Amino acid sequence: MSFPISYLADFDSLAGNPRIVGLAVAVVVGVAFGFVMERSGFGRAQKLVGQFYGNDLTVLKVMFTAIASAMLGAVILSDVGLLDLEAVQFNYPTFLWPMIVGGLLLGVGFVVSGYCPGTSFVATASGKLDGVATVLGVGAGSLLYAELEPRMGAFPNSGKLGAFTLAKLFHVPPAVIAAAVVVAALGSFTLAEAIERRVSGRAEASPPRPRRWVFVGLAVLTVVAIATLAFPTSATP
Amino acid sequence: MQRDPDRYWNPYLAGLALGAVLLSTYLLMGKGLGASGASFRLGVWLTNAVAPAHASAVPAMAGAMEDHHPLNDWLVFEVLGMVVGGVLAAWTSGRLRREVLKGPTFGTAGRLALAVAGGVAMGFAAKLARGCTSGQALSGGAVQSVGSWAFMLSVFAGGYAAAYLVRRQWR
Numbered sequence: 001m002s003f004p005i006s007y008l009a010d011f012d013s014l015a016g017n018p019r020i021v022g023l024a025v026a027v028v029v030g031v032a033f034g035f036v037m038e039r040s041g042f043g044r045a046q047k048l049v050g051q052f053y054g055n056d057l058t059v060l061k062v063m064f065t066a067i068a069s070a071m072l073g074a075v076i077l078s079d080v081g082l083l084d085l086e087a088v089q090f091n092y093p094t095f096l097w098p099m100i101v102g103g104l105l106l107g108v109g110f111v112v113s114g115y116c117p118g119t120s121f122v123a124t125a126s127g128k129l130d131g132v133a134t135v136l137g138v139g140a141g142s143l144l145y146a147e148l149e150p151r152m153g154a155f156p157n158s159g160k161l162g163a164f165t166l167a168k169l170f171h172v173p174p175a176v177i178a179a180a181v182v183v184a185a186l187g188s189f190t191l192a193e194a195i196e197r198r199v200s201g202r203a204e205a206s207p208p209r210p211r212r213w214v215f216v217g218l219a220v221l222t223v224v225a226i227a228t229l230a231f232p233t234s235a236t237p
Numbered sequence: 238m239q240r241d242p243d244r245y246w247n248p249y250l251a252g253l254a255l256g257a258v259l260l261s262t263y264l265l266m267g268k269g270l271g272a273s274g275a276s277f278r279l280g281v282w283l284t285n286a287v288a289p290a291h292a293s294a295v296p297a298m299a300g301a302m303e304d305h306h307p308l309n310d311w312l313v314f315e316v317l318g319m320v321v322g323g324v325l326a327a328w329t330s331g332r333l334r335r336e337v338l339k340g341p342t343f344g345t346a347g348r349l350a351l352a353v354a355g356g357v358a359m360g361f362a363a364k365l366a367r368g369c370t371s372g373q374a375l376s377g378g379a380v381q382s383v384g385s386w387a388f389m390l391s392v393f394a395g396g397y398a399a400a401y402l403v404r405r406q407w408r
Contacts, residue, residue: 022266022311023309023311023314024314025266026266026311026312026314026315026318027314027315027318027321028318029258029261029262029265029270029315029318030314030315030316030317030318030319030320030321030322031319031321031322032258032261032318032322033255033258033270033315033319033322034318034319034320034321034322034323034325034326035322035323035325035326036246036251036255036258037255037319037322037323038322038323038326038330039245039246039251039254039326039330040245040246040248040251040252041245043323043326043327043332044332044338045339045407046338046407047245049396049407051396052396052397052400053400053404053407058248061248061249061252062248062249062251062252062255063252063255063370063374063375064252065248065249065251065252065255065256066252066253066255066259066375066379067256067375067378067379068256069252069253069256069257069260070255070256070257070259070260070263070379071378071379071380071381073256073257073260074263074379074380077260077264082264083263083264084267085380087267088263088267088268088269088380089380089381089382091267091268091269091377092373092376092377092382092384092385093367093382093384094382094383094384094385094387095367096383096384096387098365098366098367099366099367099373099384099385099388099391100387100388100391101362101365101366101391102364102365102366102367102388102391103362103366103374103387103388103389103390103391103392103394103395104362104391104392104394104395104398105358105359105361105362105365105395106358106362106363106366106369106370106388106391106392106395107391107392107393107394107395107396107397107398107399108355108358108395108396108398108399109354109355109356109357109358109359109362109395110355110359110370110392110395110396111355111395111399111400111403112351112352112354112355112358112399112403113351113352113353113354113355113356113358113359114338114351114352114355114406115352115355115356116272116359116369116370116371117272117273117356117359117360117363117369117370117371118270118271118272118273118319118369118370118371120356121272121316121320121323122319122320122323123323123338124320124323125319125320125321125322125323125327126323126324126326126327126332126333126334127327127333127334127335127336128336128337128338129335129336129337129349130337130339130348130349131338131352133352133353133356134352134353134355134356134359135276135356136353136356137352137354137355137356137357137358137359137360138273138276138357138359138360139276139277139279139280139283139356139360140280140353140356140357140360141356141357141358141359141360141361141362141363141364142273142276142277142360142361142364143277143281143284143298143360144360144361145297145360145361145364145365146277146281146295146296146297146298146364147295149295149296149297149364150295150296156365161383161384163382164382164383164384165380165381165382165383166381166382166383166386168383169383174381177381178381189249207247210247210249210250211247211249214249214250214252214253217253
């Protein structure tokens with residue numbers, strides 16, 4: 001594909017010529033990322049760990065909405081030939097066992113520190129000293145890993161499956177996976193609202209109107225994603 | 238606009254905004270967002286300043302210094318932007334305040350110790366899993382990577398498993 005935007009999607013083109021453009025884009029993207037996370041409440045430990053105590057499921061709602069919408073966008077843009085989805089997926093190879101063990105350990109660290117590595121930067125930015133402590137811990141922990149890695153043998157590379165995607169796993173087009181993710185997201189949101197009402201005793205955790213519009217929007221995009229399967233450029237599993 | 242520290246964006250609209258940022262990043266950079274990689278690079282930079290011979294002897298640290306200065310990396314600049322965006326959002330919402338977030342009955346020193354300990358665990362885990370909640374779960378998950386989904390489900394499992402043990406710090 002020779003669309004200009006897929007040329008842009010090649011990081012090396014941004015990185016090499018000139019690299020400074022790529023770094024400037026990184027700063028702009030970062031500002032947007034940090035701003036949205038702070039406004040979501042992710043600079044606040046109690047709001048984040050509420051996920052694990054059932055009283056505030058903001059993390060699930062924000063993260064699953066982001067994943068579902070970005071996935072729909074990526075699938076649609078890929079099917080009409082504007083994004084090289086496979087090139088992006090190439091950056092996310094699967095190493096199953098270290099990812100499961102690393103995930104479990106990161107989850108424990110999350111509820112102990114009150115932040116994840118990204119949100120600890122947002123907390124630091126809003127003046128939270130426990131966020132600063134987490135940032136320092138994350139830096140130290142990653143250096144500790146670097147020190148111990150040579151002694152960990154083959155484990156960090158175990159369960160190597162390459163750029164293995166859900167579409168390949170289930171032998172369906174990416175658009176069908178996106179549709180399934182949207183269904184799972186909307187189901188989990190409905191459940192999350194019910195759990196929050198029960199645990200926190202509040203009548204309505206978030207106003208129903210924007211929620212309904214977001215649900216409708218995701219459903220419409222899902223229909224569009226399925227429709228783009230008819231495009232000649234659409235990916236086959 | 239009035240500043241109300243208790244007011245946040247509607248979570249579903251915030252999720253759409255985050256999804257839009259992520260999709261733009263795929264289009265512009267050919268990959269998604271990240272965070273823990275920048276923490277590692279900051280650590281490598283400091284290690285190299287204190288003990289350069291040691292830093293070049295550790296393979297993972299040497300790898301981060303191979304092509305450029307360890308801080309000359311797009312993730313470091315993205316996180317720099319993240320802090321700027323965080324300050325802007327916290328300031329305009331009235332949440333920019335120096336404090337330690339914890340439950341009213343829990344000690345400050347204990348809370349900070351737990352924050353460091355949890356951070357160490359996460360720094361180690363993110364290197365092992367080749368990314369954190371941002372760089373692996375969110376960014377890899379939205380492009381349907383099997384490993385990213387396995388990681389994300391494990392993060393939630395680990396969090397729920399340990400939540401009861403540290404509940405006192407929020408009380």
